[in-house]
Amino acid sequence: MTSIAMENMDYKQEVKNKTSKPLLWIGIVSIVMFFGGLTSAVIVSQGGGGFINIALPDAFLVSTIVIVLSSIAFHLGLLATKKGKQQQAKMAVLATMVLGLTFVFTQYLGWSDLVARGYYLSGTSQESSYLYLLTILHVLHLIGGLVSLSIVLVKTFKKRYTPQNYLGVEVSITYWHFLGGLWIYLFFFLMYITA
Amino acid sequence: MSTHHHHHEDFLFKYIFSTDHKMISKQFLITGFTMGFIGLVMSTLFRLQLGWPGESFEMVELLMGSWQENGIMAPDKYLALVTMHGTIMVFFLLTAGLSGTFSNLLIPLQIGARDMASGFLNMLSYWFFFLSSVLMLISLFVEGGAASAGWTIYPPLSALPQAIPGSGAGMTLWLFSMAIFIVSSLLGSLNYIVTIFNMRTKGMSMTRLPLTIWAFLFTAIIGVLSFPVLLSAALLLVMDRMFGTSFYLSDIYIGGQVLDHAGGSPILFEHLFWFLGHPEVYIVLLPALGITSEIISTMARKPIFGYRAMIGSMMAIGFLSFIVWGHHMFVTGMNPFLGAVFTFTTLLIAIPSAVKVFNYITTLWKGNIVYSPATLFSVGLVSTFITGGVTGLVLGNSALDINVHDTYFVVGHFHIVMGLSAIFGMFAGVYHWFPKLFGRMMNNKLGNLHFWTTIASAYGVFFPMHFLGLAGVPRRYYTNSEFPLFDNMVDINEFVSTFAVIALVAQLIFMFNFIYSAFRGPRAPQNPWKGTTLEWTTPVEHIHGNWYGEIPAVYRWPYDYSKVDENGEFLYGDDYIMQTTPMGENENDGGH
Ligand code: HEM
Numbered sequence: 093m094t095s096i097a098m099e100n101m102d103y104k105q106e107v108k109n110k111t112s113k114p115l116l117w118i119g120i121v122s123i124v125m126f127f128g129g130l131t132s133a134v135i136v137s138q139g140g141g142g143f144i145n146i147a148l149p150d151a152f153l154v155s156t157i158v159i160v161l162s163s164i165a166f167h168l169g170l171l172a173t174k175k176g177k178q179q180q181a182k183m184a185v186l187a188t189m190v191l192g193l194t195f196v197f198t199q200y201l202g203w204s205d206l207v208a209r210g211y212y213l214s215g216t217s218q219e220s221s222y223l224y225l226l227t228i229l230h231v232l233h234l235i236g237g238l239v240s241l242s243i244v245l246v247k248t249f250k251k252r253y254t255p256q257n258y259l260g261v262e263v264s265i266t267y268w269h270f271l272g273g274l275w276i277y278l279f280f281f282l283m284y285i286t287a
Numbered sequence: 288m289s290t291h292h293h294h295h296e297d298f299l300f301k302y303i304f305s306t307d308h309k310m311i312s313k314q315f316l317i318t319g320f321t322m323g324f325i326g327l328v329m330s331t332l333f334r335l336q337l338g339w340p341g342e343s344f345e346m347v348e349l350l351m352g353s354w355q356e357n358g359i360m361a362p363d364k365y366l367a368l369v370t371m372h373g374t375i376m377v378f379f380l381l382t383a384g385l386s387g388t389f390s391n392l393l394i395p396l397q398i399g400a401r402d403m404a405s406g407f408l409n410m411l412s413y414w415f416f417f418l419s420s421v422l423m424l425i426s427l428f429v430e431g432g433a434a435s436a437g438w439t440i441y442p443p444l445s446a447l448p449q450a451i452p453g454s455g456a457g458m459t460l461w462l463f464s465m466a467i468f469i470v471s472s473l474l475g476s477l478n479y480i481v482t483i484f485n486m487r488t489k490g491m492s493m494t495r496l497p498l499t500i501w502a503f504l505f506t507a508i509i510g511v512l513s514f515p516v517l518l519s520a521a522l523l524l525v526m527d528r529m530f531g532t533s534f535y536l537s538d539i540y541i542g543g544q545v546l547d548h549a550g551g552s553p554i555l556f557e558h559l560f561w562f563l564g565h566p567e568v569y570i571v572l573l574p575a576l577g578i579t580s581e582i583i584s585t586m587a588r589k590p591i592f593g594y595r596a597m598i599g600s601m602m603a604i605g606f607l608s609f610i611v612w613g614h615h616m617f618v619t620g621m622n623p624f625l626g627a628v629f630t631f632t633t634l635l636i637a638i639p640s641a642v643k644v645f646n647y648i649t650t651l652w653k654g655n656i657v658y659s660p661a662t663l664f665s666v667g668l669v670s671t672f673i674t675g676g677v678t679g680l681v682l683g684n685s686a687l688d689i690n691v692h693d694t695y696f697v698v699g700h701f702h703i704v705m706g707l708s709a710i711f712g713m714f715a716g717v718y719h720w721f722p723k724l725f726g727r728m729m730n731n732k733l734g735n736l737h738f739w740t741t742i743a744s745a746y747g748v749f750f751p752m753h754f755l756g757l758a759g760v761p762r763r764y765y766t767n768s769e770f771p772l773f774d775n776m777v778d779i780n781e782f783v784s785t786f787a788v789i790a791l792v793a794q795l796i797f798m799f800n801f802i803y804s805a806f807r808g809p810r811a812p813q814n815p816w817k818g819t820t821l822e823w824t825t826p827v828e829h830i831h832g833n834w835y836g837e838i839p840a841v842y843r844w845p846y847d848y849s850k851v852d853e854n855g856e857f858l859y860g861d862d863y864i865m866q867t868t869p870m871g872e873n874e875n876d877g878g879h
């Protein structure tokens with residue numbers, strides 16, 4: 093096998109520019125279908141009766157606010173990067189990170205609240221099982237977001253992004269906004285099924 | 288020393304951790320065929336039991352050991368083999384093996400790209416597939432044996448580790464293997480879609496894409512939309528098995544003990560499973576339809592009839608495939624009104640399917656047909672697609688399905704319409720693109736022999752099954768001889784099983800041809816079938832990046848066969864015009 097144009101860095105960059113975002117979008121579609129499957133399952137199970145209307149932990153409301161704030165912070169970070177204001181970008185991305193971790197913490201508080209009230213992941217209440225399952229799965233996806241966010245954070249601090257080159261930030265922020273949207277959907281969905 | 292080291296590295300990255308789509312394609316092909324062969328041998332073994340129940344096959348004991356004590360297959364092993372056979376054939380051979388091979392090989396070559404959007408994800412996709420194959424095979428050797436709940440793994444058999452022997456470790460491995468498989472499939476599909484949308488060469492508009500590419504595109508889209516739902520179904524199952532949840536389980540009795548579960552329903556599983564399950568049959572079928580469209584047009588030396596109708600019907604089939612899953616659940620106590628809705632949507636699929644059949648036949652009609660094994664297998668697909676489609680109308684109709692549900696009628700139907708069609712498409716593809724895969728030609732005589740023996744034995748196996756089913760013989764039964772009702776079915780069963788053995792032998796012809804030709808076949812010419820598409824412009828020897836120099840631009844659609852001028856003379860002096868040939872001045876591009 094001989095190698096030609098392939099090894100060329102420009103070529104690789106060009107492919108990356110063209111395909112990173114579409115790859116992410118289609119990945120997002122599959123995640124949507126995954127949660128779509130699960131939330132449909134909840135509705136089917138609910139049809140069987142036996143849901144006991146567990147009040148949602150207050151902490152989940154805090155989670156909602158926190159995740160919205162984190163998206164705003166990230167967005168400001170992107171704007172700053174685009175304008176080349178590196179100092180602002182650093183602060184914004186750092187804030188996103190802090191808010192992201194806070195979100196995970198508020199989720200943990202929510203689960204503790206459920207445990208304190210005697211609702212567990214296992215056991216015969218499907219409603220309680222679903223509450224845990226959906227939120228845990230969301231957090232697992234969010235951890236992926238945090239990993240990509242940390243890469244953005246490091247690169248922002250190392251001043252790797254310029255107003256001409258910020259593809260990484262865009263990819264990461266798209267996924268992050270999606271996670272926010274997914275949480276808001278789950279939050280209202282859980283509110284609806286536990287009401 | 289250092290050069291030696293270098294060589295070692297070369298080998299590793301060229302053949303093992305390759306990111307080159309052509310190598311990955313071969314990896315998928317060989318792994319898929321290996322799995323498929325194992326699945327085939329399994330089916331022959333349990334067909335021996337069904338044909339001659341209780342008879343001793345001591346030769347088989349050599350192969351199967353304790354699974355076949357005194358030469359007789361043990362009942363629980365029978366169920367394990369049926370389950371593994373179905374799983375392997377549907378997922379490993381005809382999903383990963385088929386899409387993995389041809390999407391990988393043809394997408395970059397036919398759209399004019401140097402490789403996939405992400406070679407790395409592509410490599411991961413293969414290695415996840417490999418890992419899941421290994422896990423699935425390992426599950427044959429754990430205590431209790433492999434999963435035995437059927438390829439559809441309905442709970443409670445699949446949800447309760449204590450239910451039957453295969454429900455334990457075997458089922459756990461099945462679930463892990465399939466979870467990894469789903470990841471592999473998703474990574475592949477992601478790449479295929481993005482590559483098709485973003486990496487086409489200059490001039491390659493969507494309506495100049497070969498139908499293969501359209502088929503791979505729809506397949507990948509269906510995969511991205513349906514596999515995640517199977518993953519969610521499997522996840523809930525794992526929760527029930529390992530964390531004591533009650534998604535699918537309720538307070539049923541097992542072994543005289545009431546279960547510590549409440550409120551769950553296996554019907555939920557069926558909904559989730561078949562939401563994937565039906566689209567899955569099109570994930571299996573569409574690539575085969577794409578491959579044969581391309582081959583039939585090339586080998587009939589005629590433009591494909593109804594190019595846009597072909598695309599439209601694939602799109603319609605893809606869409607409809609998501610709203611018909613209830614036809615697998617007519618007997619679950621489904622509301623008859625809902626049953627009627629699913630009947631309606633299911634019967635609608637007949638329309639686009641008939642459009643495709645019509646177009647195939649019209650393309651062949653009065654064509655200047657070149658007979659190659661690929662042509663034969665493509666026409667074979669048209670045949671099985673019709674035969675199997677007709678019984679689909681019966682099964683799609685709730686009033687009729689209720690009578691034959693879970694009988695051999697169903698086994699006959701889905702083997703013909705899905706199993707045979709897809710495997711014929713796959714064989715056609717291998718014969719046709721072998722020169723692109725291995726730079727050599729396969730032997731046509733052996734190929735023709737392979738085709739005729741295969742189609743004869745395939746119909747011999749699956750056609751009589753309809754009669755068994757109409758007589759009420761249930762599927763997934765270890766033996767029929769225990770029931771006086773089925774005593775007069777003995778002959779049919781022997782007939783079927785005899786052909787199953789012949790079918791296995793026929794595949795040995797293929798295997799020999801494949802392996803021999805890969806190493807010793809005659810060198811492939813540049814364009815052996817006089818095709819118009821871009822893959823025939825790449826060097827026969829594989830090179831990284833596919834084309835020396837620039838990627839060629841495209842000026843026309845891929846089906847300019849036998850195009851004549853006003854005097855009836857072939858344009859450009861031959862009966863095909865490459866996509867890379869610019870349009871002549873007065874030439875009509877037919878809207879492409
Ligand atoms: C000559 C080759 C084959 C033979 C002789 C064969 C035979 C059989 C038989 C007799 C059964 C039913 C067993 C039972 O219900 O007890 C079966 C099940 C099945 N086969 Fe095949 N088969 C062959 C190839 C294929 C192919 C190519 C596919 C690909 C779609 C396939 C997919 C399945 C599936 C999905 C099942 C259902 C398994 C289950 O009930 O869980 N088979 N096969």
Ligand SMILES: [Cu+2]
Nearest residue numbers: 565612614615
């Ligand atoms: Cu179906």
